[in-house]
Amino acid sequence: MSTTEAAARERVRAVLRAEADDIADRWVQLQLAQAPLGEAVSETELREESDALIGALIAGLDGDGPVERMVGSHPGLRQAVCDLSLRRARAGASPTDTSLAVLALKEALLEAAQRQTENAAALFGDAVLINRLLDSAGALSFETYVEGREEIIRRQSRQLLEVSTPVVRLWRQVLAVPLIGTLDTARTQVVMENLLQGIQDHEALVAIIDITGVPTVDTAVAQHLMQTVNAVRLMGADCVISGIRPPIAQTIAQLGIDLSTILTRATLADALATAVKLTDAASAGPTPAAHR
Incomplete structure (x- = not known):
């Protein structure tokens, strides 16, 4: 670290300590001026974020690591930036607004540095350091936001898959999964997991997979169905596929x-009738497997 950078670092740290409250207030004002962000995060949350990030910046500057890598390497500072970004992602703010919110701290901190430093050369050095430090924070906030949104989207997609593949109890020890739409690998996995869990929970002997709402059946879909049927059989239950229309046949x-x-059966009603016969036969003695 050069002598000039060390001096700038010390001055910026002193500014943060001396004007922490004023910088936080100014940063909150700048963020509230951004209408989309103001709607996504409350003023109280903004102030909490401000205090946390400014405190983390002071702690980071107390160390001796390079400014360029400080945001990513200092645990407290990295956590403060990531928490801020993830909170915005969950609130629905855009990644651009999130990055601009972090970069708005640059303006508030530069204003404070200008109040504290009269020497033009020293102020220039402070501005360079502040820009390097907060540009890194802005980049990290954007990266964290994208990762956070992707995780939210994955979780929501999983929830939608589970909602779109309900396991319904039709009869005593008879379950059904009505499928609507395209059956791909991800959806098949959810169908299999939900169905196997339902068989265990309800002690089901027969599972009906109704594909009336599946538009087309190709080799991949048939393979997915075979995998699900095999998994059901491993659980000791029988499986009936219904809804095979003439075009699909x-x-x-x-x-x-x-x-x-x-x-296989043409309709769900036919499949249910078959399932009832299988469960009746099973209760009389033989297992469903003996009636395939």
């Missing part, structure tokens, strides 16, 4: 897909 035949080992 023709497609399956043309593709040469072998579903001969799986019980």
Whole structure:
């Protein structure tokens, strides 16, 4: 670290300590002036963030690491920036607004440095250091925001998949999963997990997979269905696939897909009737597997 940078670092740290409250107040004002951000985060939350980040900046400057890497390497400072960004992501603020919010601290801190420093050369050095430090914070906030939004989207997608693949109890020891839309690998995994858990919870003997709402069945979809059927059988239950309409039956035949080992029915009503017979037979003695 050069002597000039060390001196600028000490001056900026002194400014932060001397005017922490004023800098925080000014930063909150600048953020509230950004209408979208003001709607996403309350003034109280902004003040808490300001106090936390300014305190973390002081702690980071107390160390001796390079300014360029301080935001990423100092645990407290990195955490303060990440917390701020994730809170904005959850509140629905845009990544640009989030980065601008962090960069607004630059203006508040430069104003304080100008009040504390009369020497033009020293003020220039302070401004360079402040820019390097808060540009790094802005970049980290943008990166954290994107990662946070991606995680939220993944979690919401998972929730939507679970909602779109409900496991319904139709009869004593009979469950059904009505499928609507495209059946891909991710959705098949959710179907399988929910169905297997439902079989365990309800001690089901028969599971019906209704594909009436599935527009097309190709080799990949058939393979997904076979995997689910095999998993159900490993749980000791029988599986019936219903909703095979004439066009889908023709497609399956043309593709040469072998579903001969799986019980299939044209409608959900037919599948339920078959499932009731299987459960009645099972209660009389043999297991469902003996009636395939």
